[in-house]
Amino acid sequence: MRHAELRERVFEANLGLVEAGLVVLSFGNASGIDRDARIVAIKPSGVDYATLRPEDIVLVSLDDGRVVEGTGRPSSDTPTHLVLYRSFPEVGGVVHTHSVHAAAWAQARREIPCLGTTHADHFHGPVPVTRWLTDAEIQTDYEAHTGRVIVERFAEAGIDPTDVPACLDAGHGPFTWGATPHEALVNAIVLEQVARQAIHTLAIEPGTGPIPPSLLDKHFRRKHGPAAYYGQPASVDQPRP
Amino acid sequence: MRHAELRERVFEANLGLVEAGLVVLSFGNASGIDRDARIVAIKPSGVDYATLRPEDIVLVSLDDGRVVEGTGRPSSDTPTHLVLYRSFPEVGGVVHTHSVHAAAWAQARREIPCLGTTHADHFHGPVPVTRWLTDAEIQTDYEAHTGRVIVERFAEAGIDPTDVPACLDAGHGPFTWGATPHEALVNAIVLEQVARQAIHTLAIEPGTGPIPPSLLDKHFRRKHGPAAYYGQPASVDQPRP
Amino acid sequence: MRHAELRERVFEANLGLVEAGLVVLSFGNASGIDRDARIVAIKPSGVDYATLRPEDIVLVSLDDGRVVEGTGRPSSDTPTHLVLYRSFPEVGGVVHTHSVHAAAWAQARREIPCLGTTHADHFHGPVPVTRWLTDAEIQTDYEAHTGRVIVERFAEAGIDPTDVPACLDAGHGPFTWGATPHEALVNAIVLEQVARQAIHTLAIEPGTGPIPPSLLDKHFRRKHGPAAYYGQPASVDQPRP
Amino acid sequence: MRHAELRERVFEANLGLVEAGLVVLSFGNASGIDRDARIVAIKPSGVDYATLRPEDIVLVSLDDGRVVEGTGRPSSDTPTHLVLYRSFPEVGGVVHTHSVHAAAWAQARREIPCLGTTHADHFHGPVPVTRWLTDAEIQTDYEAHTGRVIVERFAEAGIDPTDVPACLDAGHGPFTWGATPHEALVNAIVLEQVARQAIHTLAIEPGTGPIPPSLLDKHFRRKHGPAAYYGQPASVDQPRP
Numbered sequence: 001m002r003h004a005e006l007r008e009r010v011f012e013a014n015l016g017l018v019e020a021g022l023v024v025l026s027f028g029n030a031s032g033i034d035r036d037a038r039i040v041a042i043k044p045s046g047v048d049y050a051t052l053r054p055e056d057i058v059l060v061s062l063d064d065g066r067v068v069e070g071t072g073r074p075s076s077d078t079p080t081h082l083v084l085y086r087s088f089p090e091v092g093g094v095v096h097t098h099s100v101h102a103a104a105w106a107q108a109r110r111e112i113p114c115l116g117t118t119h120a121d122h123f124h125g126p127v128p129v130t131r132w133l134t135d136a137e138i139q140t141d142y143e144a145h146t147g148r149v150i151v152e153r154f155a156e157a158g159i160d161p162t163d164v165p166a167c168l169d170a171g172h173g174p175f176t177w178g179a180t181p182h183e184a185l186v187n188a189i190v191l192e193q194v195a196r197q198a199i200h201t202l203a204i205e206p207g208t209g210p211i212p213p214s215l216l217d218k219h220f221r222r223k224h225g226p227a228a229y230y231g232q233p234a235s236v237d238q239p240r241p
Numbered sequence: 242m243r244h245a246e247l248r249e250r251v252f253e254a255n256l257g258l259v260e261a262g263l264v265v266l267s268f269g270n271a272s273g274i275d276r277d278a279r280i281v282a283i284k285p286s287g288v289d290y291a292t293l294r295p296e297d298i299v300l301v302s303l304d305d306g307r308v309v310e311g312t313g314r315p316s317s318d319t320p321t322h323l324v325l326y327r328s329f330p331e332v333g334g335v336v337h338t339h340s341v342h343a344a345a346w347a348q349a350r351r352e353i354p355c356l357g358t359t360h361a362d363h364f365h366g367p368v369p370v371t372r373w374l375t376d377a378e379i380q381t382d383y384e385a386h387t388g389r390v391i392v393e394r395f396a397e398a399g400i401d402p403t404d405v406p407a408c409l410d411a412g413h414g415p416f417t418w419g420a421t422p423h424e425a426l427v428n429a430i431v432l433e434q435v436a437r438q439a440i441h442t443l444a445i446e447p448g449t450g451p452i453p454p455s456l457l458d459k460h461f462r463r464k465h466g467p468a469a470y471y472g473q474p475a476s477v478d479q480p481r482p
Numbered sequence: 483m484r485h486a487e488l489r490e491r492v493f494e495a496n497l498g499l500v501e502a503g504l505v506v507l508s509f510g511n512a513s514g515i516d517r518d519a520r521i522v523a524i525k526p527s528g529v530d531y532a533t534l535r536p537e538d539i540v541l542v543s544l545d546d547g548r549v550v551e552g553t554g555r556p557s558s559d560t561p562t563h564l565v566l567y568r569s570f571p572e573v574g575g576v577v578h579t580h581s582v583h584a585a586a587w588a589q590a591r592r593e594i595p596c597l598g599t600t601h602a603d604h605f606h607g608p609v610p611v612t613r614w615l616t617d618a619e620i621q622t623d624y625e626a627h628t629g630r631v632i633v634e635r636f637a638e639a640g641i642d643p644t645d646v647p648a649c650l651d652a653g654h655g656p657f658t659w660g661a662t663p664h665e666a667l668v669n670a671i672v673l674e675q676v677a678r679q680a681i682h683t684l685a686i687e688p689g690t691g692p693i694p695p696s697l698l699d700k701h702f703r704r705k706h707g708p709a710a711y712y713g714q715p716a717s718v719d720q721p722r723p
Numbered sequence: 724m725r726h727a728e729l730r731e732r733v734f735e736a737n738l739g740l741v742e743a744g745l746v747v748l749s750f751g752n753a754s755g756i757d758r759d760a761r762i763v764a765i766k767p768s769g770v771d772y773a774t775l776r777p778e779d780i781v782l783v784s785l786d787d788g789r790v791v792e793g794t795g796r797p798s799s800d801t802p803t804h805l806v807l808y809r810s811f812p813e814v815g816g817v818v819h820t821h822s823v824h825a826a827a828w829a830q831a832r833r834e835i836p837c838l839g840t841t842h843a844d845h846f847h848g849p850v851p852v853t854r855w856l857t858d859a860e861i862q863t864d865y866e867a868h869t870g871r872v873i874v875e876r877f878a879e880a881g882i883d884p885t886d887v888p889a890c891l892d893a894g895h896g897p898f899t900w901g902a903t904p905h906e907a908l909v910n911a912i913v914l915e916q917v918a919r920q921a922i923h924t925l926a927i928e929p930g931t932g933p934i935p936p937s938l939l940d941k942h943f944r945r946k947h948g949p950a951a952y953y954g955q956p957a958s959v960d961q962p963r964p
Contacts, residue, residue: 231769287713
């Protein structure tokens, strides 16, 4: 079997969605990429997490989405993942969930403002929300267009996907990404936490505004980039959960 | 013992209610039908899930509700299940719960609008709510009338119970159904998730309207009907959880 | 050891509080009574549930609260339990918690209206809330006065404690009771569920009023009194969880 | 290995954060102090709780924060802990979390009013919130300033940190403390419970005011100080969870 390690990592990230309580039934999916081989590994469509095995992870071509290895049909959201991998070259893993609180923001079509340092530690600014797809975009290549409006939103607003590794798909739910499938999972976990804290914050004080820009920068830079000092020096080549 | 497989499936669906966190104590019940034999299998009344065994599942006649096999008294909600089986011929399983968020919508007597694709994946439009029963309907054949107002609501609004496999009973809680007991369970799990997401969505943005009709159609048809492409082709004769 | 069975039942009811997620740390307590012996068995004060054993349950006199058997100090809420046992002769078990949603209603000093059948199945009308204690009542015999204002509230409003086996102590939390410690536990579990459903219901529709009286009667009488038909006939001498 | 018992207690308090559901991923940290040796033991930075061992706990100097023993980098929040130990001499343990409901109050920059006895049992008055840090305070010695604004807030308002063993850091999250790491953990658990109850209370009744001062005093003094009568007499030298 080729790409055993990639499959294993993608398998682990998919199980992590269940352990973190982000998915029910067969909702959600995680993928990872081998950029040299131009291969994406992704969860099969509609398969129960309880019976999922590493060998069930499907390998598809980054270029045209054809199944390269695997007996199952890949996740129906595969074209969305592929668009994100093609457009965001730093991305090594993508996660999609319908996690309750992040999906609520997506359904309300409101970006999640940065109301605190839990948010600032992982997302350098508000988590954006896409526009609605047009009827034409829904009817043809729906899943690919779902990815394209994310890319469009980041381009329009000049957001670096490394600075804000998450987007809310309008009326649908969150997509997150990272350097690895594990990092995409971590960002999905934090996004759900942040979405939940933000709902409660606005219930307590409806007019709460974002934290000061200097505090946002401080917390994001504690964890990301050359001046980071969070975590262990020995773990720089490891995802820091 | 007759109908061992039906009992087993109904037993599993009842346990699934507990595993999914939809019930506490002995609340809730799941049933299944053998249409050829005109037999409905249902949870016994007021029995703790922790001690429930497949052989405790009671078999009753679809036609008159008499116990055909089993030592216990069937669920007090049995007449509601029977009305649904008689009126909705495609239904193979029925589930009733008092799950917190779906029951809150039933208590508020508000239909759950389709605010996102989690909803659209399983329910093709809003999840309706019944009218109040009259005092006469409450005093005589209460449980049968509970089923009849569900059927009445679907008939009035011209809703196909296969398109929207759920209804909120006013001031009470949700009933869901499906082709099998397992599918009815899945719909109960998704309905609770959808009810919870909708409460949070309206807290964030009180004026949130339903998703566009084209998006509703797209998601429902990805999973249901001849053009479905979600899940594995090999699993068409299996419920897709 | 005397009263081994009573201790065991009280022990089980205390553990049930933890299993149902109604308590954290050493909060909360359950008790039971032997009316012939005029002995109340109750949880020791401030003891961690993880290390609690049946032999730690303390026996006190119904008449004067003195410890009759046991090495520990009884719960600091013991005088409240004793007042309820003395004033409500049908009561065989009492439970006190700070469960999140019921405590929120107690803190808001609002009775919980009967918004649905989950409520009506166990409480025949709104769950009342006490008045504030006076400063004098707080300073002397605080815990006994906590019980007395519950009794006062039921007397004033003409509520039968068998019909509504629960009260919210203003600014504090719920007390529930029943024919046995297990039934008091069941009522505490249902009260928390009902309190949570009611909060969500009012968030969806702030003006939601109580269910019709005929529906309230129907559901309460399905489960209580001579015309009850919920549960198994063989289980009439058992608490029906 | 020196200070094995201190490490063990700090290790246990850190694991307690996970068991109580107060942290996800590697968020949060607990520390403890040996005042005679002027040594603080604290969680290493960014290490997963699942792999944390007692020997990973890092020992630092109370006076200058230098690592005295341990191979890892101490928590990035160490300077905050040190300021609290230096300014509050009765404190033996400190805990920091981003627990959802307490963090929501911190993000809303609203003190948590004392709405009930769960609060009054542990915190003698509202749980205060700090001011924003200035840009200069954020850019230089951020973590030490985070501790200083807590100390400043208590001094300004004349609050004894033994009476109110918790503070909300604006836009960030809660810090709690106690005589031991375990007691700091207990206060973090109760604070999250109290924060959650308060959000629901204000949803039910937005105008809810604090409980009467006499009730606040009564409950706090039942558990703290010379007149305490909660818990077991034999356990006075033990933290009472």
